[in-house]
Amino acid sequence: MFKKSILTAALLLVSVVAAQAEKVTVDPKIKNYTATAGVAGNLGSIGSDSLNNLMTYWAEGFKKKYPNVNIQIEGKGSSTAPPALIAGTAQLGPMSREMKGSEIEAFQKKHGFKPTRIGVALDSLAVFVNKDNPIKSLSLDKVDAIFSKTHKRGGADVTTWGQLGVTGSLAAKPVSLYGRNSASGTYGYFKEHALNKGDFKNSVKEQPGSSSVVEGIAKDIAAIGYSGIGYTTSGVRAVPLSAKEGGKVAEATYANVLNGSYPMSRMLYIYVAKKPGQPLPKVVEEFLRYALSKEGQAVVVKDGYDPLTAKLVDDQLKALR
Numbered sequence: 023m024f025k026k027s028i029l030t031a032a033l034l035l036v037s038v039v040a041a042q043a044e045k046v047t048v049d050p051k052i053k054n055y056t057a058t059a060g061v062a063g064n065l066g067s068i069g070s071d072s073l074n075n076l077m078t079y080w081a082e083g084f085k086k087k088y089p090n091v092n093i094q095i096e097g098k099g100s101s102t103a104p105p106a107l108i109a110g111t112a113q114l115g116p117m118s119r120e121m122k123g124s125e126i127e128a129f130q131k132k133h134g135f136k137p138t139r140i141g142v143a144l145d146s147l148a149v150f151v152n153k154d155n156p157i158k159s160l161s162l163d164k165v166d167a168i169f170s171k172t173h174k175r176g177g178a179d180v181t182t183w184g185q186l187g188v189t190g191s192l193a194a195k196p197v198s199l200y201g202r203n204s205a206s207g208t209y210g211y212f213k214e215h216a217l218n219k220g221d222f223k224n225s226v227k228e229q230p231g232s233s234s235v236v237e238g239i240a241k242d243i244a245a246i247g248y249s250g251i252g253y254t255t256s257g258v259r260a261v262p263l264s265a266k267e268g269g270k271v272a273e274a275t276y277a278n279v280l281n282g283s284y285p286m287s288r289m290l291y292i293y294v295a296k297k298p299g300q301p302l303p304k305v306v307e308e309f310l311r312y313a314l315s316k317e318g319q320a321v322v323v324k325d326g327y328d329p330l331t332a333k334l335v336d337d338q339l340k341a342l343r
Contacts, residue, residue: 046276046323046328046329047323047329048316048319048320048322048323048329049319049329049330049331049332049335050316051332052314052315052316052319052329052330052332052335053315053316054315054316054317055087055311055312055315055316055317055318057087057088058304058308060304061087061088061090061091061304061305061308062088062090062091062305063090063091063092063303063305064091064092064093064094064305065081065091065092065093065094065113065114065305065306065309066093066094066095066096066106066111066112066113066114067081067093067094067095067096067112067113067114067115067116067292068096068097068098068102068103068106068111068112068114068115069096069097069099069100069102069103069106069112069114069115069116069117069292069293070097070099070100070103070116070117070118070206070207070290071097071098071099071202071206071208071230071231071232072097072100072118072145072206072207072208072232072249072250072252072253072290073097073116073117073118073142073143073290073292074095074097074116074231075252075325076116076142076143076252076290076321076322076325076327077095077097077114077116078095079321079324079325080309080312080313080318080321081093081095083312083317083318083321084308084309084312087312088305088308091305096112097116097231098205098230099202099203099205099206099207099209100116100117100118100119100205100206100207100208100210101204101205101206101207101210102205103115103116103117103293104121104125104128104129104137104293107129107137107293107294107295108128108129108132108133110295113294113295113303113305113306114292114293114294114306114309115137115292115293115294116142116290116291116292116293117207117290117291117292117293118145118206118207118208118211118250118288118290118291119207119208119210119211119288119291120139120291121137121139121293129295133295133297135296135297135298137293137294137295137296138293138294138295138296138341138342139291139293139341140291140292140293140294140310140314140338140341140342141289141290141291141330141334141337141338142290142291142292142310142313142314142318142322142330142338143289143290143319143322143327143328143329143330144276144279144280144287144288144289144290144327144328144329144330145250145251145252145279145287145288145289145290145327145328146251146260146274146275146278146279146284146286146287146288146328147208147211147212147215147248147249147250147251147286147287147288148248148249148250148251148254148260148261148274148286149165149216149246149247149248149260149261149263149286150235150236150239150246150247150248150249150254150258150259150260150261151239151245151246151258151259151261152239152240152242152243152244152245152257152258152259153240153256153257153258153259154243155183155188155192155243155246155259156188156190156192157183157186157187157188157261158261158262159261159262159263159264159271160186160261160262160263160264161263161264161265161266161267161268161269162175162215162216162263162264162265162266162285162286163175163176163177163266163267164177164180164186164267165216165217165263166216166217166218166220167179167180168180168186168197168199168246169199169201169212169216169217169222169223169226170217170220170221170222170223171220171221171222171223171224172217172220172221173220174217174218174219174220175217175218175220177267180197181196181197182194182195182196182197183195183197183244192243192244195243195244196244197244197246198227198242198244198245198246199223199225199226199227199245199246199247200226200227200229200235200238200239200242200245200246200247200248201222201226201227201228201229201235201247201248202228202229202231202232202235202248202249203228203229203230204228208232208248208249208250211288212248212286215285215286216248216286229247232249232250232252232253233253235247235248235249235253236249236253236254236255236257236258237255237257239257239258240255240257240258241257246261250290250327251274251326251327251328252325252326252327253326254326260273260274262274263284263285263286264285265285270283272284272285274286276328279328280328280331290327292310292313294306294310296341296342302342307342310338310342311339311342314330314335314338314339319335
């Protein structure tokens with residue numbers, strides 16, 4: 023879910039986005055990137071799998087501008103970002119969730135200051151089914167009943183598609199669950215927001231990456247799983263969601279992310295070690311400025327995620343000063 027400040031800024035462009043009939047475009051007020059002199063050296067990124075493709079695309083574009091920069095990217099889950107930043111084995115820590123208090127405390131204990139969080143893209147965390155599954159929508163109450171064994175939202179356990187109103191040959195089939203492992207920020211976000219911090223069923227088939235989740239669902243008519251919207255393929259379909267049973271249903275669209283009606287909207291981040299009052303190393307700062315430029319946000323759209331608004335970009339750039 024978004025913080026109020028993010029929603030307030032994002033709402034400024036809702037009417038514009040709606041008028042574009044869901045063709046996602048980059049805010050024209052975002053500035054172009056201008057290359058500068060003196061950018062070279064090694065740049066390491068360790069963290070989110072959800073951001074792995076996006077980081078790779080950004081790295082490719084950045085290296086074209088700065089051939090003397092060597093970039094290494096590793097995406098094994100958001101939980102791997104804080105230890106890498108603490109140890110100094112990476113300068114960039116992409117995460118699909120916010121750092122936990124314990125992670126921030128561990129960082130501060132080592133460095134003497136807190137890490138800096140930079141929002142780089144928007145995402146509608148999607149609940150995917152096979153493209154041939156006819157289910158029209160789900161509430162988060164039902165999602166909890168499907169995936170959780172603790173049912174913090176109070177619903178009855180769901181094990182078959184017939185319990186969700188699906189008819190025909192699929193009705194009697196057990197719901198086949200796909201998800202991420204506990205190192206994943208997407209796992210953590212889904213656990214907190216969809217399951218109300220409840221526990222996953224033991225039957226969830228934990229996958230090492232988002233692409234594996236989507237691939238599994240595409241091959242299994244009875245499957246359901248979750249990942250960032252950027253991993254959508256032709257073999258799966260994002261199910262429209264409502265926050266509560268009987269509530270307003272919203273599709274996983276850019277407009278619904280901006281207006282707050284899609285209940286699984288989130289910001290995607292890159293964390294860095296920035297000493298208060300001191301600039302970041304030039305190669306790190308310029309990479310972030312590139313990601314937050316018009317060109318960088320066009321890459322966000324290319325990768326299937328949603329771009330920041332100009333106001334949100336300005337807010338992130340202030341954190342670099």
